Amino acid sequence: MAICAVYTTTQLNPTCSFSTPASKTQTQLGFGFGFCQKQQVVFYKRSQSSSRRASVSLITCSAGGQETVVIGLAADSGCGKSTFMRRLTSVFGGAAEPPKGGNPDSNTLISDTTTVICLDDYHSLDRTGRKEKGVTALDPRANNFDLMYEQVKAIKEGKAVDKPIYNHVSGLLDPPELIKPPKILVIEGLHPMYDQRVRDLLDFSIYLDISNEVKFAWKIQRDMAERGHSLESIKASIEARKPDFDAYIDPQKQYADAVIEVLPTQLIPGDNEGKVLRVRLIMKEGVKFFNPVYLFDEGSSISWIPCGRKLTCSYPGIKFTYGPDTYFGNEVSVLEMDGQFDRLDELIYVESHLSNISTKFYGEVTQQMLKLSDFPGSNNGTGLFQTIVGLKIRDLFEQLIASKAKTPVEATKA
């Protein structure tokens, strides 16, 4: 907490100036940012003969920079992490860019609110080293979890670190880059939830669970169409990774607060083209500051085909289901969408039937989806659920910050 002297502050989360001593700036105090909240407290001044109503404004601030909110995003390579990150940073506004003037092959993306670091940077073995030892990048022996833990912990505590860079172009470990503590740190990659020490640092975690059929279809689309790889080499690379994927990556989903599961559609019998998708948003119950989204009636089991007068649906249509379930022994709520949208502007119809989506205004999900309509998955449940999870993370972040800004630090008489 810090002493805040901005008495004119009336909204939640405006940037705050810190005083004491008055001459010191935020930077001198070591704070990158700050959040203040103004509360009006009414009380009664009593004297022997009368009682007079009075009020006082309490301004509480969390010293931004002292603690960073840490989000983990786990998935195999080519499973949509970058796409999800771009949707998330868009929710917070501002473009995400590599560190200015740094290594052009940096994997880091920085925006006003978020810094996204790629955990590939904690590979302890470079490409040649892995080849010599006969291990894949998914193998824990090819990764430095001690350093990952120390650095994520330091950033969470508000300290800058010199993080290594794994260069995907050269396959080498490059000199480190400086990472300053942001408001939100996202650690994305193969192992954000593998090491218990790192897992315990996460304020929220997400796993993108892409079924083998769909992963294959996406890989073909990217690596064959865009990178000129052959069908055989794509198949071979997926097969070679599979044992380590099953052993080290996939089990992390049991720890995730939200899982986005992507499967082939059930609306077209026998379909395995991976074009029409069935997407499930699995949300853990009882996670602090995270209230699962629901359709129509919280806790009920619902099946909804919204195609009719308000939503244009061509073959094979759209089906939503929602209800309670268990996942790795945890109570969860599952929202599922099978099929795809014909017209994104009509998504507002679906949005208006969803609750707990943490929007700041009516239609925000639809607006976000329209804004990024050229991103992969914008016409199906992958884009919809990634957008909703982005809004839930914003909400969680704001609640976390507000909960930390508890101690009243200065008061003015109203």
Ligand SMILES: Nc1ncnc2c1ncn2[C@@H]1O[C@H](COP(=O)(O)OP(=O)(O)OP(=O)(O)O)[C@@H](O)[C@H]1O
């Ligand atoms: N929701 C989606 N719908 C359809 N295709 C998708 C979707 N998300 C990703 N893809 C496909 O998968 C490819 C990889 O996506 P993206 O770059 O977001 O994944 P990634 O996990 O960051 O990959 P990598 O770890 O290899 O950098 C994209 O080029 C796209 O072809």
Ligand SMILES: O=C(CO)[C@H](O)[C@H](O)COP(=O)(O)O
């Ligand atoms: O699974 C991966 C992470 O996304 C990569 O395969 C791993 O980082 C190794 O990279 P490269 O193939 O460039 O040597």
